[in-house]
Amino acid sequence: MKSTLTNLWHPICGVQIRDMGEKRYLFKFFHSMDMNRVLKGLMWTFNNHLLILSKLRIGEGPLKIPLVYVPFWVQIHDVPIGLFSESLARLLGNFIRVFLEYDGSDLGKENRNYMRVRVQIDVRKPLRRKKQDKNDDRNRFHRDG
Structure with missing residues (x-):
């Protein structure tokens, strides 16, 4: 997943992807420009599954966000x-x-x-x-x- 999305998104400063379990992943972008471009871009899919992305706020738990x-x-x-x-x-x-x-x-x-x-x-x-x-x-x- 990491290499596919990295090749697709081409983040200038890189991205770290962590499996959180429960079919959730945490994407950590090292520059806000990269994150904003991905969030503002097309709808993203991986292996024919829709990726539902949400920007975390300070103090939010990534497993608590309703991804709908x-x-x-x-x-x-x-x-x-x-x-x-x-x-x-x-x-x-x-x-x-x-x-x-x-x-x-x-x-x-x-x-x-x-x-x-x-x-x-x-x-x-x-x-x-x-x-x-x-x-x-x-x-x-x-x-x-």
Whole structure:
């Protein structure tokens, strides 16, 4: 696991991985930039298992943290480009689960006709697949990544 994730993450100052038991691992990054890049990055998997990452606070026990929340980038299709905005992204993101951020970069590039919204998902609950609009039943949510 260590060599695979180290090759994938390329931490500049290194990472230490400790098996805590109960299918939990403690990742110790030696530079905050490395840790933030991993936490902010894609959803991570190892051997087809989703890695649920959480930043430890001072005094927190790593076995006490409920590892059930994962940030996902989702694509929201069939929204007229003129309506793309952070306020709409926030509204739709909170409909899906919990809004985290809106990716307003690259709008209009490469014919991107969808909004990218990062949401926090509780992996114990099914994802809402559709939101019906009064005027159009084609609005769909897609996991991006």
